[in-house]
Amino acid sequence: MKKFIKLLTASAVLASVAFAADYTIKLSHVVSASTPKGQAADFFAKRVNELTGGKVEVAVFPNAQLYNDDAVMKALKIGNAHIAIPSFSKFTSLVPEIQLFDLPFLFRDTKHLHAVLDSEVGQILKDKVTAKGFVALDYWDAGFKHFSSNKKPIINPEDAAGQKFRIMSSKVLEAQMKAVGGSVQVLPFSEVYSALQQGVVDAAENPLSNFVTKKFNEVQTSLTISEHGYLGYLVIMSERFWKKFPDEYKGKVLQAMKEATEFERKLAAEDDAKLLAQMEEYAKSTGKLTIYKLTPEQKAAWAKAMEGVYPQFYETIGEDLIKKAQAVK
Numbered sequence: 001m002k003k004f005i006k007l008l009t010a011s012a013v014l015a016s017v018a019f020a021a022d023y024t025i026k027l028s029h030v031v032s033a034s035t036p037k038g039q040a041a042d043f044f045a046k047r048v049n050e051l052t053g054g055k056v057e058v059a060v061f062p063n064a065q066l067y068n069d070d071a072v073m074k075a076l077k078i079g080n081a082h083i084a085i086p087s088f089s090k091f092t093s094l095v096p097e098i099q100l101f102d103l104p105f106l107f108r109d110t111k112h113l114h115a116v117l118d119s120e121v122g123q124i125l126k127d128k129v130t131a132k133g134f135v136a137l138d139y140w141d142a143g144f145k146h147f148s149s150n151k152k153p154i155i156n157p158e159d160a161a162g163q164k165f166r167i168m169s170s171k172v173l174e175a176q177m178k179a180v181g182g183s184v185q186v187l188p189f190s191e192v193y194s195a196l197q198q199g200v201v202d203a204a205e206n207p208l209s210n211f212v213t214k215k216f217n218e219v220q221t222s223l224t225i226s227e228h229g230y231l232g233y234l235v236i237m238s239e240r241f242w243k244k245f246p247d248e249y250k251g252k253v254l255q256a257m258k259e260a261t262e263f264e265r266k267l268a269a270e271d272d273a274k275l276l277a278q279m280e281e282y283a284k285s286t287g288k289l290t291i292y293k294l295t296p297e298q299k300a301a302w303a304k305a306m307e308g309v310y311p312q313f314y315e316t317i318g319e320d321l322i323k324k325a326q327a328v329k
């Protein structure tokens with residue numbers, strides 16, 4: 001019996017070699033494979049493989065193994081990478097209007113956020129990305145961002161003064177931190193851990209999934225559940241690659257993406273509560289991290305301190321678009 005099973009296993013391995021894929025889609029992202037984005041990228045790869053009977057494979061490169069933040073945009077343009085899942089800030093120089101999503105306290109809650117992404121506002125921004133020569137696919141979530149620091153706990157807006165924050169390359173995020181007296185340094189995601197460790201920056205803003213999976217808790221002494229802004233992604237594809245991709249598999253790839261988007265959003269929603277519990281346990285058992293939760297009054301004080309950021313971007317983002325997003329029910 002054992003021999004028979006061994007034979008079966010060996011023939012399965014041979015079969016998988018014999019039926020190697022005809023097409024490979026290279027997908028690059030910068031976060032850990034265990035984040036909702038990372039898991040959904042792997043899920044997408046699995047579904048493409050299943051739906052195409054193994055004819056198309058997706059090679060997923062997490063942790064900026066293939067391309068770092070901005071470099072991936074160029075790689076997509078020339079067709080060296082095929083799919084990327086950059087956060088909105090990474091589109092700043094390409095489509096500055098997408099900085100809409102970086103505005104502090106824009107979304108009332110996750111329901112409002114998803115309604116905006118799936119509304120005319122989300123479509124207008126996708127069209128702008130398409131016009132720049134990419135195929136804009138779906139919006140994925142990371143989650144609401146929280147402040148962390150190793151200098152001084154960030155509880156009231158005044159606490160930001162004198163602290164240097166790592167931010168993504170977004171003018172809105174720069175204005176957001178300056179509004180509360182912080183200074184900023186733009187860094188790619190892959191450099192955040194060492195920058196915090198070496199004191200190049202004091203503080204950061206991240207959703208829990210990125211904070212926990214990159215072990216930022218090891219290099220920060222306080223975490224504030226501030227939910228002051230949102231981090232999300234637009235999945236994009238190389239237009240050059242897609243044009244040459246065989247029509248017979250296009251529908252299957254898009255189907256796999258649709259399923260991956262549903263999977264990703266669900267995962268991101270479930271993840272947050274678990275990760276907070278994990279950090280609370282870490283804080284209790286090590287005493288190396290203190291977690292602060294803002295009261296509604298403290299949150300309102302942050303929103304007030306940052307409200308001056310909006311008019312600064314009426315021109316770049318469009319006052320209309322901001323108002324439209326705010327008005328979505």
Ligand code: LMR
Nearest residue numbers: 030031087142168188189
């Ligand atoms: C960051 O740079 O902090 C994020 O964009 C990383 C990511 O892709 O979630």
